[in-house]
């Protein structure tokens with residue numbers, strides 16, 4: 056099937072990248088405070104100016120390699136140009152931002168009216184400090200009681216990790232239900248973009264999993280290994296129940312996908328998603344964090360031949376190399392271990408996303424400069440690397456793959 060004309064088309068992890076979605080970090084990072092770092096999923100506070108410079112370098116590498124870069128903030132603003140859509144967006148945003156108190160809601164709506172669409176999107180991403188609206192009229196008890204919390208609306212500092220709130224799979228998406236409240240709010244932008252942006256509006260975009268589900272699924276756990284096979288992490292962020300639901304939808308969709316490999320990885324912050332410990336860099340080469348090799352269990356999921364609408368789930372007993380060979384039809388598989396398996400260097404570099412490479416073509420990836428031990432090993436394995444600066448962006452615990460959502464990749468021949 057030729058999907059090259061579609062607004063979305065991703066049938067592999069490594070096909071030549073044509074269009075990618077980024078978010079340039081903005082003032083939301085300047086609304087991070089030490090007291091709330093844990094809840095907002097940050098370990099430190101990046102210096103915004105340098106983070107933006109690093110991010111611009113990331114975009115430059117992509118553009119120099121023929122990739123169209125589109126920005127979340129621009130698409131979201133264009134999606135809410137229509138006044139009635141903008142009003143709906145504000146209402147829904149205030150509900151999801153958990154803004155209680157009629158006085159607060161009214162004042163915020165009034166405050167937002169001064170902004171054009173782009174300014175409004177920037178503002179809701181940044182969050183609203185109480186000092187911005189010093190004289191809102193308290194109406195209800197919720198308005199009157201001052202809890203000394205400094206924000207009326209929390210910032211969304213994780214938005215530059217565009218990989219997670221939705222994921223392109225084939226010609227559709229999973230519009231994800233995120234594990235945490237702080238990140239769940241991010242999915243509203245994708246919802247409005249896919250419903251209202253002219254780039255997508257004329258096209259049928261199937262949704263394989265939706266944000267109103269009760270269990271969580273995050274894009275960092277979703278990897279398309281080839282046009283038949285999807286890998287998904289059962290992780291700190293993605294639950295097995297979500298994978299079953301997604302599997303039933305995608306395997307019965309008429310798209311090319313026939314099998315899912317569910318990777319059960321340890322549930323801990325350093326390994327939050329599958330792509331923090333395992334990514335694909337070439338037809339037969341993968342980066343992996345050595346610490347997951349022992350505890351890893353892989354389940355294969357296919358459609359049951361006996362009963363329609365049921366899944367066949369098998370706990371795979373072979374080594375990871377053999378599982379990948381079997382399901383991807385490969386003669387040989389190379390696992391490239393973070394920092395060549397040295398336990399200290401691997402732990403340090405994985406913490407800063409040494410395994411989180413972004414493939415822009417088969418055998419060609421973008422990597423963080425600070426992971427120089429792993430980067431050298433990648434080169435020794437014949438992988439071409441493009442190195443981006445990484446002092447500030449890495450403080451959010453995500454690398455080049457986490458910071459990008461492919462919208463279109465070229466199909467791979469014989470994939």
Ligand SMILES: NC(=O)NCCC[C@H](N)C(=O)O
Nearest residue numbers: 096216275328451452453457
């Ligand atoms: N795919 C990814 O691993 N994304 C990185 C997300 C980092 C972000 N601070 C988070 O905890 O969700």
